[in-house]
Amino acid sequence: MQKIGIFGGTFDPIHYGHIELARCMRDQLQLDEVRLIPTGLPPHREMPPVSPQQRFDWVKAAIVGETGLMADDREVRRNGYCYTIDTLIELQQDTPDALLVWLIGADSWLNLNRWHRWRELLDMGHLLIAARPDYAFEGLSPDLSEEFARRCVIANTDTLSRGKISLLSSPLMPVSSTLVREMLARGEDVSALTPVWRQLESSGLYRF
Template identity: 30%
Template sequence: MKIALLGGSFDPVHEGHIQMAKEAVAQLDVEEVWFLPTWKTPLKERNLSSTNDRVQMLELALASYPKFKINLVEMERMGSSYTIDTLSILCQRYPENQFYWLMGNDQLEQFDRWKEPEKLVKLAQFVCFDRLGKLAKPSYPILCLHMPMMPVSSSEIRKGYKLNYLDPNVLNYIYQHRLYIENFVRERVNPHRFAHSLSVASLCEELAISHHLDSHKAYLIGLFHDIAKSMSKEKMEPWMDAICPENKIYPVPVWHGFVGSEIVKRVFGLWDETICAAIYHHVLGTSTDPYAMIVFCADKLDPLRGYPVQEQIEQTKKDLEKGFSLVKEENKKYLEGKE
């Protein structure tokens, strides 16, 4: 069998990887593509997500492609995985197979630094997919093929950009297991706002547990509630025009709730009406949906604000409606005072 091998950390796997595997089938006529998640990439220092999470995301992303398989040879060894070791094992285990090792331009440029490159090119046909249109001339017998560019990387995804390049089931997994999602927020707000977002998220979670609600959903609402807070009026205006032009009569500091509720859907793929509505109403407390009441209270009772709030938090844990009306009353007084 002709088998293409695609190594990577897959943290997380995205459309760019799938595209490369599809090109291998189309251009090399391989029967299968094996995805080889690395235990740890020798040339990269960043800490990877757990093995289990990366493999589970691969399983979800490859589920609809019968020719794409996961091979855990690198995981089994649990050491720093060099391609030469991996390839030697695969050639021993499957002597009948002809292997193609797939890589991108960035890897071709570093090929001299790989362990035992002369030996590597004897064990498999190395194939470089040219994504940038400016291939370095390889000094080893490496096959160079052209592939349309897929402008996405796992590192962008870990910061919450280009999430539309993920399989929807992988994105769902990321939220369910809280991979990278704190980074999504950290990237877009200042450090003070980020600390507040984390603090509100954990208070939302606690309040949801007290009221037998979905604590993970509450956590997400808290985490993302101020996602639009750092946006300028100019940046928010087109969003306001598109979603609720009638709300432009409100002072600008109120807008981030409306805009944030749309951003969590369109940018972060959180298409959950309860989450969006809770964020939409969090500034003014204009909804009595339990999740909306929770985030409204948690936002105002965030211990990081520096007021003595513990008693009110305990009260809200016992009785959400009562806590909500008390917080709303106080907030009203505060705003009137400010006026």
């Protein structure tokens, strides 16, 4: 069975932390590919000031030469809000025999019960939660706690299965899109934080 990793986000902008997470998914779970999917119009946050197409172009440039990592523009091309459930359904229709392994951050997991059709989401594939090994899920709602207890398995190649949840143990890098934007706004060097620093600096889009 083909195993496809799904890593969505605003990528505003993409940085080495994103790429390391994608590599970690690919390598730890021996995924056939990992698709990085920049969101178009996010339903749970304000629209980033940089266009979806520009963010997609940066993602595509950032992963050149990365084996098994792909940039997917389906949400960029979509009209209206980009709900994760719609993206996963579309991907499953495109690859009916594949297992979808989709990644979210720990903060997103804490609010997953506010997402559109969130219970259906949990049955669409194997959910990975990116968190440090010592991360404490404080404030987790009772319904999410129940789902986690019922579905949680250790993340490895043998346990990957639709409807399961695992923690992805990864060395989260001390970098964020917010930090990159702030440094660019101050005119500081971000070459150690993102592979597309030249494009970011020349665009002038984060300078205020």
